[in-house]
Amino acid sequence: MTPIPSSQLLDALNWRYATKKFDPARKIPADLWSALEQALVLSPSSFGIQPWKFIVVTDPAVKASLVPISWGQKQPAECSHFVVFAVKRGLGEADLDRYLARTAEVRGIPVDSLAGFKNVMLGSIEKARAGGYLDTWQTHQIYIALGQFMAGAALLEIDACPMEGIDPAQYDEVLGLAGTGYATVVACAAGYRAADDRYATTQKVRFLPEDVITRI
């Protein structure tokens, strides 16, 4: 692979901001959107389990219906592509088996050869279930995907707005997730900033490096 110059990474991360007002007329070109979907698929996760579904909403009526269950924020309606990040709750052996079957398929190996790996994973998830932190742990992975998605979008010069101010239970109803085992965690609007989004020119605020980084 060919690395990018570090200045280009920082330019993109400085350029991005939580876009409040999208230009509803500008849509993300299909090839770029496809790349962002692939970035979602490629997100890292614990054990590689990928405990998620990504719901990509572009239907105008559905997008509009998300506004009232997003504290009235208009980004779901005005953006180009709206992504809802859902986690698999109560992860269990069937999820592991599905993952291992896929592993065997991709690597061309017998699934039985993965029995040791399965036991390690099963031990971890059963310990987490007993400890009451299984869903919390898997939800953390969702935020890795969100972080990768936002960074990827910025590098492609696509605007985004992460949204935690949503009603997850109502999202689950609207998106047909209720009863599937998958539950809405967070969302991210993607598209292009409106020319008059005043937040686009507001100076980004970050603590000084010495206030957040400690070197040992």
Add this chain to the structure above:
Amino acid sequence: MTPIPSSQLLDALNWRYATKKFDPARKIPADLWSALEQALVLSPSSFGIQPWKFIVVTDPAVKASLVPISWGQKQPAECSHFVVFAVKRGLGEADLDRYLARTAEVRGIPVDSLAGFKNVMLGSIEKARAGGYLDTWQTHQIYIALGQFMAGAALLEIDACPMEGIDPAQYDEVLGLAGTGYATVVACAAGYRAADDRYATTQKVRFLPEDVITRI
């Protein structure tokens, strides 16, 4: 800014993997490491609060001391730069005031002009505290930073290994976090893969796009 070609983003995300064995002789050049630290500083977070500290460990003795409290995994010792992601527990008004003082400083505005924003944030964090999910919410932000860090590293052709298999309480002791209000959440080793890390050539396993992406 100049976007990167989407193929370059995907090349990097396909190139990366959770590096099990680093080349202990290869160090990340200072200019590239500086860029990755800046990527950490630039990570998005709820309200922009940045509820974190990033502890960058390069001291060989400290790195080695992390191995036994990382389930014996050698990445902390063998990598070039080891980053520990710590969250501010029990976020409170003093944290908001520090953030607002920084905002006023960066934007050259009176801090009093941010009173409305402060009230919104305070309402949210007090609601979260009452609901028992304040630390969980802030911990989610840590994983956004981790996701951005891993994506950024890959784009710079730097290897990384996210590590949840660590003992956070013991990390807090070793790193001097105990009693500071900051607590270890997760870590990430960064550096360069060893020539004989067999995981480097193991086929990456991801579900098919149609199995994780739903389009509406």
